[in-house]
Amino acid sequence: MSVRVRYAPSPTGMQHIGGIRTALFNYFFARSQKGSFILRVEDTDQERSSNEALQDLYETLDWLGIDCDEGPLVGGAYGPYTQSERIELYKEYAQKLIEDNKAYRCYCTPERLDELRAKQVAEKSKQHGYDRHCRHLTDEERQKLEAQGLTSVIRLKVPLEGKTTFHDLLMGDITRRNSDVNPDPVLLKSDGFPTYHLANVIDDHLMNISHIMRAQEWIPSGPLHILLYEAFGWEPPLYCHLPMVMGKDGQKLSKRHGATAVRDFRAKGYLPEALLNYVSMVGWSYDSEREFFSKADLCELFSLEKINKAPGVFDYKKLDWYNGMYIRQKTDEELTALLLPFLVEAGFVRQPLRADDSHKIAALIPLVKERLKVLSDVVEMSRFLFTEIEAPTVESLLPKKQDAATTLAALKKALVLLSQLDSVEDAKIEEQLVAIATELDCKVNGVFMPIRVAVTGSHVSPPLFDSIRLLGLETTLTRLKRAITILEDEVA
RNA sequence: GUCUCCAUCGUCUAGUGGUUAGGACAUCGGGUUUUCAUCCCGACAACGGGGGUUCAAUUCCCCCUGGAGAUGCCA
Numbered sequence: 001m002s003v004r005v006r007y008a009p010s011p012t013g014m015q016h017i018g019g020i021r022t023a024l025f026n027y028f029f030a031r032s033q034k035g036s037f038i039l040r041v042e043d044t045d046q047e048r049s050s051n052e053a054l055q056d057l058y059e060t061l062d063w064l065g066i067d068c069d070e071g072p073l074v075g076g077a078y079g080p081y082t083q084s085e086r087i088e089l090y091k092e093y094a095q096k097l098i099e100d101n102k103a104y105r106c107y108c109t110p111e112r113l114d115e116l117r118a119k120q121v122a123e124k125s126k127q128h129g130y131d132r133h134c135r136h137l138t139d140e141e142r143q144k145l146e147a148q149g150l151t152s153v154i155r156l157k158v159p160l161e162g163k164t165t166f167h168d169l170l171m172g173d174i175t176r177r178n179s180d181v182n183p184d185p186v187l188l189k190s191d192g193f194p195t196y197h198l199a200n201v202i203d204d205h206l207m208n209i210s211h212i213m214r215a216q217e218w219i220p221s222g223p224l225h226i227l228l229y230e231a232f233g234w235e236p237p238l239y240c241h242l243p244m245v246m247g248k249d250g251q252k253l254s255k256r257h258g259a260t261a262v263r264d265f266r267a268k269g270y271l272p273e274a275l276l277n278y279v280s281m282v283g284w285s286y287d288s289e290r291e292f293f294s295k296a297d298l299c300e301l302f303s304l305e306k307i308n309k310a311p312g313v314f315d316y317k318k319l320d321w322y323n324g325m326y327i328r329q330k331t332d333e334e335l336t337a338l339l340l341p342f343l344v345e346a347g348f349v350r351q352p353l354r355a356d357d358s359h360k361i362a363a364l365i366p367l368v369k370e371r372l373k374v375l376s377d378v379v380e381m382s383r384f385l386f387t388e389i390e391a392p393t394v395e396s397l398l399p400k401k402q403d404a405a406t407t408l409a410a411l412k413k414a415l416v417l418l419s420q421l422d423s424v425e426d427a428k429i430e431e432q433l434v435a436i437a438t439e440l441d442c443k444v445n446g447v448f449m450p451i452r453v454a455v456t457g458s459h460v461s462p463p464l465f466d467s468i469r470l471l472g473l474e475t476t477l478t479r480l481k482r483a484i485t486i487l488e489d490e491v492a
Numbered sequence: 493g494u495c496u497c498c499a500u501c502g503u504c505u506a507g508u509g510g511u512u513a514g515g516a517c518a519u520c521g522g523g524u525u526u527u528c529a530u531c532c533c534g535a536c537a538a539c540g541g542g543g544g545u546u547c548a549a550u551u552c553c554c555c556c557u558g559g560a561g562a563u564g565c566c567a
Contacts (some may be wrong), residue, residue, distance in 0.1 A: 010567050045566055110565065117564085124493060128563060153565055173498070180495050182563070189565040196567050220496060220562040241497085248503085250559060279506065282517095288506035288515050311560065315503050317518045328530075370530040381528095430526085436538075448526040460528045 003035025008200065010042040011053035013259035014261035015060040017314060018245045018253055020214060021279050023253060026213050026279070027066050027244055028302035035210070039071030041082040049084075060262045064272050065295055078207040083199050083403055090194035092200050093232070094187050101403040103187060105152040106134035107145045130155070154188040156197075156228065164223035168239040169211075169304055176223040185224060197221065199285055201228045209237050216241045216311070217252070239305060243283040244311040246489035252312050265319075269342060269375025274323040282312040283402045285299075292325075321371045326371050332365045336364045339365065339378050346379045348386035360385065363470055367462035381462065385470055389457035389479070394490045396459070397483055399449045402442060408487040410447045411454065415480045421473065422439045 007023040009015070030037035030373025039061070060075065078088055097103035113130065120128055135157065137145075145152075158181050165175040185265040187198040194202075204212060219241050243424070247257030251405040265275055277293055278453055284307050286293070293301070327335065340361070343349050349357045368381050383389070398407055413436045437447045452464050455476055461467055468476050 008567095012567070042567070048566070092493070106565095113565085126494075128494070155565095168497095174496070180563090191565080193504050193565090194513095195565070199544095200567090214563095216497070217561055218567095222496090244561075246560080252561075278504095281550095282503090285505055291504095291516060310498055311504055312505090315517065319503065322515055322532090368529095371528070373529095426551085435524085444526060452527060456527095458527090462528085464526060 001210055003030055003033040004037065004038060004208055005030050005213055006038040006040050006204070006209055008040040008042050008214075009057060010045060010048075010196075011043055011050060011057055012048035013398060014056045014252070014263055016262065017279060018259040018260075020060065020064065021245055021282065022213065022215055022242060023061065023066060023296075024064070024276065024280055025284070025302070025307070026447055028298045029211065029213060029304065030069075030149075031299035032302045036069040037066075038076070038078075038207060038209070039068040039073075039081060040207070041072055041084075042199060043082060043084045044199050046191060046193060054133060054262060056261075063262070063266060064276055071168075077159065083203065086134055086199075086203070087193060088386070089186065089206075090199055090202060091192065091204055092376055094198060097156070097187070100231070101157070103154050103156050104135055104184075105129075105142065106155045106184075106186070107137075107150045107152045108133055130185075132184050135184060135220065152191040153186045153190050154222075155184040155232065156187050158182070158184050158224070158227060164224045164226050166222045166236065166239055168219075168222070169238060170307055170309055171219070171241060174218075174219060174222055178223075178227070181224050181227065183282070187228075195340060197224060197228065201225055201234075204237055205229070205232070205234045211238045211240060213240045213242055216244050232255065240307070243308055245279075245282055246311050246313045248303045250313065253419070256438040257314070258316060263456070267376075269372075270319065270323050271326045271336075271338075271375075272320065274326040275361045277326075278322045282314060284309050314353075327375070328369060330369075332362070332369070335369060336361060336365050338375055341370075342376050342378055343382070343386070346383075346386075348379075348382070360470055363466070364462075367466050367470075369464070384458070384461070384467070391486060392453050392483055394486060397450050397453050399446045399489060401442070402446045404487055404490050406440055406442055406446065407450050408484065410440055411444070411450050411480060411484050411487065413439070414447065414451055415477065415484060418468075418473065418477060418480065429468075450483065451480070455479050 009019055009023075027037045029035070040059070041054065043054070047259060055316075061068070065289070068074055070081060072079075072081045073344075083090075094103060098105065108130075116131060121124070134155070144476045159178045161173050161178060163177045164181065165173050185197055186195050188194055203209075211272055212317075222239060222241075234451070245253045247253045249257075253260055257488060261263070266272075273294065276295055277291075280293060280298055280302075281291065284302070286301055287362050288305065306477055330338065340349075340353075341352075344351055345363065349361070353361070363387065364378075368378050372378060394404065397405060414433060415452050417432050417436070418429070433447055433451075434444055437444045448464055451461065452461055452467075453459060455471060456462075456467055471479075
């Protein structure tokens with residue numbers, strides 16, 4: 001049997017971690033089995049579907065490098081791949097179900113259903129869900145309602161007795177009493193659009209899908225879908241319910257846990273290979289040692305057997321670690337290209353680059369490479385190079401356990417020293433600055449730190465001499481003088 | 493409430509009917525270093541509880557507990 005799997009998101013929001021994890025597992029499974037990966041857009045919710053979400057879907061898959069064998073953009077033999085373009089199909093199949101006495105029209109208003117639900121909750125009723133009111137309508141009653149021009153939906157006749165079992169590749173057999181399955185779920189909505197259950201089952205069948213890999217939150221509707229396949233007289237595909245991705249509190253990952261939209265990770269400067277690698281490790285592992293996998297590796301090595309059953313917590317810190325590792329693997333040229341948009345956006349440089357900016361950036365890259373967790377970190381890390389910095393405070397200029405007078409002396413000596421230089425390229429700078437510490441009988445850091453703060457505005461910066469070289473002698477001296485003035489005021 | 497699923501360090505996980513239960517992230521120490529980071533070394537840290545089965549259970553079975561998900565004219 002040839003493997004055909006699909007990722008079938010509904011474009012009702014930005015693509016998020018949970019979604020792409022499902023997409024990735026489907027994609028890797030397809031590739032590892034030499035099967036097909038299909039994208040199907042389930043835009044059956046008229047109110048919530050949006051074009052923005054659809055564009056985000058395409059951009060995200062593209063960014064991650066997930067290529068579809070069939071889908072709305074690339075076409076294929078089983079199209080169309082957008083459900084809103086297939087509604088006539090669903091109507092026909094729903095109608096057929098009515099003719100076969102597997103489904104029925106329901107004229108209940110949303111208001112009545114709301115009341116029903118409220119009542120059930122208030123009375124703590126054992127019964128839940130639809131009361132199957134219209135299932136028992138006589139033909140006369142039905143004709144009467146039709147004559148009134150009432151809108152209707154089509155509901156599935158879920159068997160009242162018996163049980164339904166489906167097999168999950170990971171979980172094994174899952175059985176539910178039919179009396180516990182949603183009582184007669186809506187298949188076709190009053191707006192003529194199908195619900196997820198109907199469209200999903202029809203399309204998976206028609207598109208010849210072999211394996212359904214989706215998140216575990218769908219397990220409860222498994223039996224319902226089996227019932228639908230049975231109603232149509234179709235053979236259901238194989239199921240594999242994937243463990244869910246949770247937030248730190250153990251609940252389904254959502255916005256309140258922080259960024260979950262892929263585009264947000266992208267904007268912050270996460271690399272696609274890092275996100276792809278990390279997300280793939282939540283719920284799947286290869287062995288006890290290996291943790292770095294490229295997309296190509298996963299396309300080759302992925303296997304269903306290695307999927308974990310238990311849900312996994314999404315660890316932002318571990319993602320950061322992966323991202324840092326991948327950043328450090330970049331060549332300077334690659335990293336420059338990656339970082340440039342962030343520098344432009346921060347207003348530090350303008351494109352096309354001037355020659356001096358170009359040189360500056362080229363020299364900057366090696367300095368920040370080992371310090372970046374996300375690409376956007378480069379902005380704060382290099383701000384002192386591109387913009388005027390705030391005047392340092394006295395406290396920030398003083399190293400621990402060093403008084404203002406000593407610090408001032410150190411800065412003054414440093415200023416003299418640097419002023420005498422012809423070029424910041426002079427290799428003797430370091431040696432001579434260390435000598436100042438000896439002269440003043442203080443720690444090396446007692447000299448370096450005030451200079452660092454004066455020049456970069458921060459206790460944390462790229463290496464001092466490299467920073468000075470990048471900044472240029474003139475600006476360095478100006479900033480040193482300013483710091484000296486500040487300290488002089490303090491001492492006086 | 494009901495139904496279903498799940499259960500190894502804080503987190504992601506490896507693993508086995510007999511192991512000093514392994515790795516990674518995080519955390520904490522130490523080393524390298526002008527700061528930070530990188531890099532290196534080290535430490536801390538887990539089989540939820542109770543019954544079985546067995547010579548032997550973290551591993552197999554049952555119960556409990558805990559967690560999650562589903563209970564929509566959303567997917």
